[in-house]
Amino acid sequence: MNKIVNLSIKKNTVIKSEDIYKNLIKKVKSLPTHFLYDKKGSKLFEKICKTKEYYLTRTEKKLLIKHSADIIKIANPKEILELGGGSSKKTKILIEAKLKVCKNLSYSSLDISDEALLMTFKELEKYKKKLKINLYKGHFIEDLTKLKFKKESRMFLFLGSTLGNFNNKVANKFLKNISEAMTEKDTFLLGVDLIKNKEIILSAYNDKLGFTSLFNKNILHVVNKEFSLKFKDTNFKHVAIFNDKKSQIEMYLKTKRKTKVKFPGRKEVLFEKGDKILTEISRKFSDSVLNKLLIDAGLQVKKEFRDKKLSYTILLLKTF
Numbered sequence: 330m331n332k333i334v335n336l337s338i339k340k341n342t343v344i345k346s347e348d349i350y351k352n353l354i355k356k357v358k359s360l361p362t363h364f365l366y367d368k369k370g371s372k373l374f375e376k377i378c379k380t381k382e383y384y385l386t387r388t389e390k391k392l393l394i395k396h397s398a399d400i401i402k403i404a405n406p407k408e409i410l411e412l413g414g415g416s417s418k419k420t421k422i423l424i425e426a427k428l429k430v431c432k433n434l435s436y437s438s439l440d441i442s443d444e445a446l447l448m449t450f451k452e453l454e455k456y457k458k459k460l461k462i463n464l465y466k467g468h469f470i471e472d473l474t475k476l477k478f479k480k481e482s483r484m485f486l487f488l489g490s491t492l493g494n495f496n497n498k499v500a501n502k503f504l505k506n507i508s509e510a511m512t513e514k515d516t517f518l519l520g521v522d523l524i525k526n527k528e529i530i531l532s533a534y535n536d537k538l539g540f541t542s543l544f545n546k547n548i549l550h551v552v553n554k555e556f557s558l559k560f561k562d563t564n565f566k567h568v569a570i571f572n573d574k575k576s577q578i579e580m581y582l583k584t585k586r587k588t589k590v591k592f593p594g595r596k597e598v599l600f601e602k603g604d605k606i607l608t609e610i611s612r613k614f615s616d617s618v619l620n621k622l623l624i625d626a627g628l629q630v631k632k633e634f635r636d637k638k639l640s641y642t643i644l645l646l647k648t649f
């Protein structure tokens with residue numbers, strides 16, 4: 330069994346009950362997005378990926394299958410470093426493409442959750458003989474620079490359009506951190522969902538089978554467990570809207586009736602009927618917004634692999 334190396338997550342990145350409370354009594358109420366992804370949430374997300382409406386995973390996978398040989402040839406990585414886990418199923422496509430031409434590769438995963446790291450290990454265990462696997466527990470924005478850097482060329486991996494979950498300030502910081510950690514031999518493979526027909530986007534976050542709704546509501550169970558709260562999911566409904574001005578999906582839990590939630594050692598938080606709690610944003614980038622983010626971070630596009638029909642792109646980036 331591989332050991333997980335703990336990068337000792339900074340205290341100020343650990344969320345406290347106090348923070349949750351404060352964000353729920355604000356005018357714009359929210360819960361931290363990453364609480365969507367516990368074990369059950371991650372399983373529900375996999376279900377979402379298989380719905381006919383959710384085009385993102387399918388499109389990215391198709392692009393990877395089509396271009397993995399090309400990506401590996403240009404990047405020529407000795408190590409693949411995946412940030413924030415994601416689905417190692419897609420990573421496998423790249424690993425296999427590399428192992429076809431070279432029997433020497435390291436794979437490192439930096440993730441905040443032990444469970445995600447262990448799942449990744451299980452997925453990749455069968456390559457153990459040819460692949461050196463390193464598991465790091467840490468925050469992929471705060472702890473990135475704590476990783477030991479090798480001189481050989483590495484390929485950073487950030488797929489699934491997770492960049493879309495960050496507002497501009499956080500996205501900017503994240504990309505800068507990666508760029509600063511990169512040497513001129515390194516590359517960075519980034520998968521991003523682009524702006525497209527609004528109806529297509531909206532239906533991807535409002536699937537008919539209701540997996541997105543279950544996924545969204547699951548966050549209440551996670552915070553209940555984590556902070557000893559008693560949110561009742563039957564008092565909330567899933568809402569996903571497209572904010573044109575910000576070009577982003579906003580996922581909310583909207584109260585169906587007046588609701589209160591007791592915080593240990595604190596007062597109750599009261600919700601009026603129709604109050605909304607923001608649980609996730611998912612930005613849909615235009616070329617200009619994306620290019621500005623990349624330039625500000627000192628990143629340049631070495632090659633782009635784009636699905637024109639579904640407007641999704643995978644960028645192979647270098648520093649400049």
Ligand code: AVJ
Pocket residue numbers: 377385489490491493494533534541609610611
């Ligand atoms: C995994 C964060 C990229 O934003 O599309 C899917 C998560 N949320 N359906 C996305 C998600 C609702 C997904 N990301």
